Amino acid sequence: MFSALRRAVMYAALGVCLSPVAVAQTPNDKPGSIAAQHTRYIATVFPGRMTGSPAEMLAADYVNQQLTRLGYQSDIRRLDIHYPYRHAARRVDWQHVQGHMVIAGKKAASPYQIIVMAHLDTFAPQNDRDTNHNLGGLSYQGVDDNAAGVGVMLELAERLRDVPTGYTLRFIATSGEEEGRFGSTNYVEKMSAQERANTLLVINLDNLIVGDRLYFNSGKNTPAAVTKLTRDRALAIAARKGIRAAINPGLNPTYPKGTGCCNDADAFDNYGVPVLSVEATNWSLGKHDGYQQVTKSRAFPDGYAWHDPKLDSLAHLDKALPGRIEKRSRDVVNVLLPLITGLATAELQPEDTPIKGDRIPIGTVHPSPEQAARK
Template structure:
């Protein structure tokens, strides 16, 4: 089936290495993902690119990969962002980001990449600080411990499963500064690896949004869309899970394509992508920014970048059970989908 793709073409961390060993045998999809997401959000808040929290979180993910028997490594990359002061002055902040990469080796040279960014928002202005956006206390359970949690569950569940195509798991960083980690990955890919990359699956912000969305890129071939986006929606509907795709209510964003995440880097390079997120493309400017109806708990209809809203206690209070339920739903869709695409067996 997947031949169409071929044609288209530290101590703190050490203390928690074994935190989830007892979850490996759980029959409930999503249990590992939600536990990992909660752990990353609460133990490593303020995961801004280049900070100790980001490096410790990346090291934690790396050690999880090693514990499951993967060949894994961490990688550093340069990053920078512009900060705007209240007096009008601007300065460039230079940092060094990090990421963790693990490979599940298949029997053929082709690969599927599954990625999620581990970093949280860094304030870009005095105004951001006034609004309590980003910073050292931002947990980022939605954006994007949730995506990393699902990626880790997929990695744990596939660790002993032979597949035809390799699966590369990547915890990226620098997403909040302009997808810098994803750009570093692409730039380091030799041409042969780009040609052999059948698909990039990006997991980002899976909790707060009203429903799940599966979108491809502007450059993803129709045949691949049927195997990825359409198949994901079919699996979701079989399970009674509310899922959709961008309905193109905003002409800036074509039907069934995503926006503004690490997947864009690979889409622009002509590599097929599948973007997985929770949102509501029918609200606000219909551009994926507003995640649900405005209410007392989420006055702007979203939680991203906000210390006040994107944290475990707040979402547990106002969206009780959502972290577990959404993690379960995403994993229930992604497990059979990735199994089909990678030709597991």
């Protein structure tokens, strides 16, 4: 098993060289612009990307083509998914669908890798209440949840494609996140123990637009030393660039301070793979669980846009939050690009100097109950 100490030592080694790294120039050099274009295209052309739907299949093909065009080895993985639809009369109909997820990468000589992922699917009604309240469905554009995450992933892939990396970079557009993280779970369970041990970091992009501020959270099982060199460095980059960002303040004991919850990153966290969850919400509102994204208003009556076709749409978000799609795309790219570049090339920007001091916390990643149950 890849110990926390060994992983931390490898991260510390990344700070040896402090020379800046040139980032590949793109057709439109303004950070975030490429992501925003992909976001708008995916939301407009492929609404209703429910797991197993034609829209999801076509969106997966679009993402696959984009990554192939950039020179990555890319393919579509199909997976069988079964999830329940619960009726008010307690009758359950099992939905049997075939999800489509995209897996792309650029191999390096080193066996170690960094993964960037975002879920491609949109919410599908899963009970009578969802249907009665018109949640999800064929008209749901899913801008915030999660076309924007996929858009940022694609821009990062484009800007990193010509950067010589010391580690393999992998990009994954998952399926079945809304029904229970099926795609991410399928992926991590198909990895060998050595592959999981060689995964230095998984960055998950989800819900980047509506929330009051950006959050960078680690997994519950991410070693403290790795958290300092990933999450805390992301926050430092954000602060330097004047980007408002924070961590979960831990106001709800169920969700520990500085950790994320309830997204594709959980599948990797359950196996002890270090994760960094990037999202926009407001962990200080509501039940302090990250569910309420903003203060309740006429634009967002319940304080969130989750799964609502009227609210999580380009028309509504451009009116309620003008310029937000472009700004958040720019902010996330401006933080993650130097972070990933530094980690992937073993070179750090001068301002990203490693944490000083020779002491690195020693610890072991203990399996979660879910992981232990699988053994």
